[in-house]
Amino acid sequence: MKRLTTLCLMLVLALVLAACGNDEDKSDNSSSADTEEAQKQQEEAQKQMEEMQKKFEKQQVDADKTVAIVNETEIKGKEYNALLTQAQQQSQAGGADPTTDDAAKELQDQVLKSLVGNELLLQAAKNNDYEVSDKEINEELQSTKDQLGSEEKFAEALKATGSTEEEYKQQLKEGMLVTKYVENELSPKEVTEDDMKSYYEKMEEQAKESKQGDSLPKYEEVKEQLKASMEQQNLQAVMLDKVDELEKDADVEYKI
Structure with a gap:
């Protein structure tokens, strides 16, 4: 196998x-698209996807x-x-x-x-x-x-x-x-409340710079999602470090 x-x-x-x-x-949407213009747009989109x-x-x-x-x-x-x-x-x-x-x-x-x-x-x-x-x-x-x-x-x-x-x-x-x-x-870095708040503050700055500050949810509304995302990032970081460590002692050959 x-x-x-x-x-x-x-x-x-x-x-x-x-x-x-x-x-x-x-297929559901196409049933309501009964105008010639809508059909042309759909055909053009399909053509672009195929290309x-x-x-x-x-x-x-x-x-x-x-x-x-x-x-x-x-x-x-x-x-x-x-x-x-x-x-x-x-x-x-x-x-x-x-x-x-x-x-x-x-x-x-x-x-x-x-x-x-x-x-x-x-x-x-x-x-x-x-x-x-x-x-x-x-x-x-x-x-x-x-x-x-x-x-x-x-x-x-x-x-x-x-x-x-x-x-x-x-x-x-x-x-x-x-x-x-x-x-x-592997032991990824623990995500603390301070880490999450600091991350959120950076999000606020970016939102203000792009003039989308009003669309940013409040911290309490997204803190759990932030924590999960940051935990995933920390895990990926230690995994990449481990891969680099393993590769140093491995016989790896890239063929393309």
């Missing part, structure tokens, strides 16, 4: 579901191409393409054009770094004897299916990614191994 990183497939599954939801919304998709696909590599090697474990183009698609769509949603030369190179570096980092953490988890039981995997699998709503939707999402349920279960196992390792081995 080809190894796929947990990050890739789970992100792509989310994308497939979002796309399905968007398609349904478009952008072609540009996205040009940045992909052959699915069987080895894009990186981490301690003799090969990372394939299929994994790279899946995560690249996610990165491209996030970049586009943020208002950027991910198809320019500079942006494409930046995304390539980010995707490769993410794939290599995930593999290094996975290998570290295995080397430290972390384990995941079949029961844990099956419970997580069922939770995913429940979130999607049905077995049929889960199967459709898997089909769209070109993966099987067994591959997805392997994904879950790898992801849970990494999670256990991170939770037990």
Whole structure:
């Protein structure tokens, strides 16, 4: 079985579901768009989407191409393409054009770094004897299916990614191994009330500079979201530090 990183497939599954939801919304809206002008606008938007998709696909590599090697474990183009698609769509949603030369190179570096980092953490988890039981995997699998709503939707999402349920279960196992390792081995900085207030004050300054101060929610209304976001940032920081540490002692070769 080809190894796929947990990050890739789970992100792509989310994308497939979002796309399905968007398609349904478009079909509902199109029934009320009974004017010729609305139809022209819809056709033009569809044309632009198709052109952008072609540009996205040009940045992909052959699915069987080895894009990186981490301690003799090969990372394939299929994994790279899946995560690249996610990165491209996030970049586009943020208002950027991910198809320019500079942006494409930046995304390539980010995707490769993410794939290599995930593999290094996975290998570290295995080397430290972390384990995941079949029961844990099956419970997580069922939770995913429940979130999607049905077995049929889960199967459709898997089909769209070109993966099987067994591959997805392997994904879950790898992801849970990494999670256990991170939770037990890494210690992100604690987020304090002062940290949150300081962060919020910076948000206020930025909002005032952009003349959007009135639209900023009050601190008490967003403090829990701020805390969660800052905790995630702190966790990502220590994970990146750990990846850098692991990479120094690893045999990593980038192939693209």
